[in-house]
Amino acid sequence: MTTRALDPVQRRALRQRQLRRAGTYALATLIALWILLPIWLIGTMAFSTSRDIYAFPKQIAPIPFSTETMEFFLNQQGIMSATRNSILVALLTLVLSTLIATPAGYAISRYFFIGRDAFRLSVLAVRAFPIVILAVPLAVTFIEWGMYDRVYSVALMHTALTLPTTILVVSSVFTSVPREFEEAAKVFGCNAWQAFMRVVLPLVLPGIAASAIFTFVMSWNEVFAATLLTIRNRTLPALILYQLNKSSLQFQYAGGFFMLVPSLIFIFFIRRYLFNMWGQITK
Amino acid sequence: MQRLRLGLAPYLLILPSFIYLAVFFAWPMGRSLQLAFVRDSQILPVLSEPQEDADVVGRLPMQIEVAVVDRLKTEELLPNGRTRPVYWFKVVGEAENGDTIEGWVHQKNLFIKSRTESDTARVVSGEGAKEWTLDYIERMVNDYRFQEALKTTLLLIVLILPIQFVLAITMALVLQSRLRGNTLFLYIYAIPLGISDLAAGLVWVTIFTQRGYLNTFLQQLGLIDQPYIFLSADRQHWMIVAIVLAEVWRATSIVMVIVVSGLQAIPHEYLEAGELFGANLWQRLRHIILPLLKPSLQVALILRTILAFQVFAVVVAITGGRVLTVLAYETYRWYDPGDSGFNNPNMAAAYAGFIMLISLAFALVYLRTVRTQEEAARE
Amino acid sequence: MAEIRVENAVKTFGKVVAVDHVNLTVHDQEFVVLLGPSGCGKTTLLRAIAGLGLVDSGRIMIGDRDVTYLPPKDRNISMVFQSYAIFPHMRVFDNIAFGLKMRRVPKDEIKRRVQAAAELLHIENFLDRYPSQMSGGQRQRVAVARAIAVHAEVLLMDEPLSNLDALLRLEMRAELKRLLAEIKATTIYVTHDQIEALSMGDRIAVMRDGKILQFDSPTKVYDMPADRFVAGFIGTPPMNFLEGQVRRQNGDVHVYIGDYALKPIPEMVETLRRYDGQLIVAGIRAENMEALSEPAEDALKVTVLVVEPLGSQNLLTIRIGSDIIKVATHPDFRAAPDQPIWIRFPADKIRWIDRDSGKALVPDLDRLVS
Structure with a gap:
């Protein structure tokens, strides 16, 4: 982009464009999170120890990572x-x-x-x-x-x-x-x-x-x-x-x-x- | 011969699916109505003469008292060549519609204390008959759980659909604006398409359960001191909220896909023309996008409504099916031969028939919509 | 007052440079045609002026306002789209009124202006119809009416006639020209049809590969093409090219095509002298050559390959050396394949083109002045 002085009208127009673009990205990401977050949370639970499953407050990542819960389920x-x-x-x-x-x-x-x-x-x-x-x-x-x-x-x-x-x-x-x-x-x-x-x-x-x-x-x-x-x-x-x-x-x-x-x-x-x-x- | 074979080819090609749909769609549909409306019963034909092949003068229902006004002793030939005495009785009784019927009946159909002396008898058997009945329907409609189920189902539709459509249109517009990473967004938005209602219900259980994520979140914000029990029998509104969220989460993608397809069919120049002639985003949405999207929205609306009458596993997962019930769950409960079910296929069929009827009505609306749209497109 | 000025505009799509440092000034109320083959960047340039796609760098001015980054609605422009973009769900009236409604023009004013625009385009009887109930030509008129109803200073047209059939296009061409003269907007008109460009534009900008090759009046573009591409793109048939060798002979310069010597006009002599001994391209239009059925002095003998009677003229295809050229003759001119004819090349109709750069040579004005 050429570096030249933009008059205020131009600057505002350009900024509005960029804002709208950023807003769209934010919205897109927000919706993506709305879909992904619940999956992440149940995934976290599925790979937590049984103690963590009943713990409160809940952790938001499976640490320590454990296959105990999955195994329990699969062995039912x-x-x-x-x-x-x-x-x-x-x-x-x-x-x-x-x-x-x-x-x-x-x-x-x-x-x-x-x-x-x-x-x-x-x-x-x-x-x-x-x-x-x-x-x-x-x-x-x-x-x-x-x-x-x-x-x-x-x-x-x-x-x-x-x-x-x-x-x-x-x-x-x-x-x-x-x-x-x-x-x-x-x-x-x-x-x-x-x-x-x-x-x-x-x-x-x-x-x-x-x-x-x-x-x-x-x-x-x-x-x-x-x-x-x-x-x-x-x-x-x-x-x-x-x-x-x-x-x-x-x-x-x-x-x-x-x-x-x-x-x-x-x-x-x-x-x-x-x-x-x-x-x-x-x- | 060549021409004839060409003419037959398409019919041969659709034949397998035609047969399949006839056997596994049309036929069970009829069978379902039969289960819901027909009861197996017996009914006794009363004859004009004391002979097997005499005319039938009327029919008597089971288990009623009849007056015996005459009797006739005859012989009956047995397979081994011997004979035995058999009685025919002339009886007077009341048919189901209230008519008085008088005629001859074979002894095997009556319970009579003394064949030679009693002047009353009870009807105990007859011939098998299918009987149309509204009993099951009546019983269903009067069941308080039916009303609960219908109310909840409708409430869910009213709550879910508007949110879903706003969200789906937003998602579609976001995808349409061709961001970097568009394909990734599309994939993420489409993921719920492949998630079962049961899994979706369980996903939201992790959030709404007592020691779940929502409580964790609220506590970390300092809004609550100890976990709030959302999913309990006396907090049905919270269950509704959880079901609505789960359904919006799971089933918005399908609306989104339909809306995106609709958007793609709108030539880009229409939107550019709108922009060029001074319409802002909201005006473009209102004056150009939504009117042009109407066909897709109609289709999505009808499909979603039909699907909403089948909502089932989400509700079971979140409520256990006991506190809140929906039509599909009632169907399942009446059919279920297990401990918690009633093992009554007729009642289950009545419920299924009810859902079918509603869906059929919507499906017809859907077809008409599609046809009008196709005709409009052909112009 | 709406002069349009494009300064050093660049627009790329990935690796493709669609608009390559373009400078263009369109005077107030002028009708300029952007002409070029598909993919030359003309539509991209138009869209940049419309604000439908931003330039990567450079500047676009309308009047004395810098509009480079303004959204379309703030540019005071109007446009006719290639596919018309007539909204199918609105009646003709609402389509034409659309831009006015968005500008919140009062209702009775809208009515008046829609009526006026519709009358200009002879569609005042169709205002209650939906676009689906109209023919392609009528829809095109609606698109134009919508564009002129907003009374914008700048009118942009993106191949507006390309979706019409040939006859309708011919009719609409003349009508558009009359109409545009009447409404006095500054107009930029994109087309790939050189006849449209020649017949309508005040000036034509010929584009290729994102660059403007020549920006001149139609007659100049046709008669004095700036380079070999322009010469070959414009005109039916395109300009003929013959390769020849420049030879100086005691102060005089001739260009030899085989044994046949072409004598350039005096203004070109100085320029051509520098090409002594080199190959050069002579360009001449089919209608500018003289065909003779008898031998004549300073006429070149050639053999006819194909004769195409076109009614108003006969078009002959002939071979000269390794070049194939077309010659337009009077329809009465007798010629048959494999027969010899003689051709004369009027010196003032020959355009000289550098063989390597493809640029047309201009008379050496410096030399003449000094």
């Missing part, structure tokens, strides 16, 4: 198997949801057919619907069919929960690949399947992976349906919820933190695609 009866169940359910949901949704997303994005709008709108409506509420009738049905309290029945429920979102996301990802790419591939000698595999798939793979991760997170987090559909084969949130009233603070803090960690990691990977997922609702 059923936690490990519930974690395994949760991962299994989430993976099953991810696979089912992606496999079923991808063709539908492709169809919505690429074909014009009678009923396309109706189908898309009903998917939209289903997504807006509180699907977990369907857990009650499904639980009753699963009992009748002998499918109650099974890992895969929770996954079936979760797939119904995630399917509409996945369909819409996948279709928006496909829409972002110009149809001309596919047509060019066909002109240069691919059939429809080859054009899809060689040109479209590599381009949409990241988007579909993001949507799959999101599916995983949704399933990992879901508690209502999982609680209703299981008794012995609880998923992690279901187990924690069930034991909440009879559990210690250690259990709650460590459990809360343990459930929260995957989202920290997964959201990082899919942050670019978040707008793909929700942005297209209005379009």
